[in-house]
Amino acid sequence: MCSRFSLDLDWDAIGADFKVEESDISTATLPSKTFVVKPKQNIGLIVETMDGTRHLRGANWSLIPRNSLTDNLYYKTHNARIESATKSPTYCESLDHMRAIIPASGYFEPHNRRPYYFHAPDDHVLALAGLYSWWRQTPSSPWKLTATIMTCAASGGTEKIHGRMPMLVSAGLRDLWLDPRQKGSEILERVHESAQRLSQRLQFHEVAHFSGDGPHIIQPINRESQASLF
Known part of the structure; x- marks a missing residue:
């Protein structure tokens, strides 16, 4: 699980790092710097459209499926388990063609009711694997961009603290993960x-x-x- 993470970020620098043109950074929709963001709050999202253009904009952290009649779901959607996402009606459409990267400066997980903070050794930005969906309640309602973080079993020593962790996207696989022409169910294992x-x-x-x-x-x-994991 991942229910809290940190956004100590410079959005212009994020855009440059992820090859987003300045004109495609929706500054007005992006959240201000915060050290603890919670589900249903605004987060930053990097997506790529079919024409290869990348966008950086704000999104609601809890995915709402396109066919949902309400944004008040009875189940939590801020995380999507990679083990079940390919078969889940909530996530399978987004996994195939609406994948995203959610930048974070770090994330939190609990252990014995005590929070722990995870980050890169050089405090470099973490690229969390995400899914997104555009949702609106009626044809006349404005569109709402929503997103979820994909999680996997913890590994590499992180399981000492918690059994789950966000799935990280390496720099070498960013292009593959963001490309909507690639079917997500076919590349998921490689990214994992x-x-x-x-x-x-x-x-x-x-x-x-x-x-x-x-x-x-x-x-x-x-x-x-x-503690350090090397």
């Missing part, structure tokens, strides 16, 4: 195998329970107990 290797480089440490917003949220409680 790469994510398992990538997870071995993650670092983590225990943090205090969330209070307010700011850099203090991601600071280790005790630096001497900080």
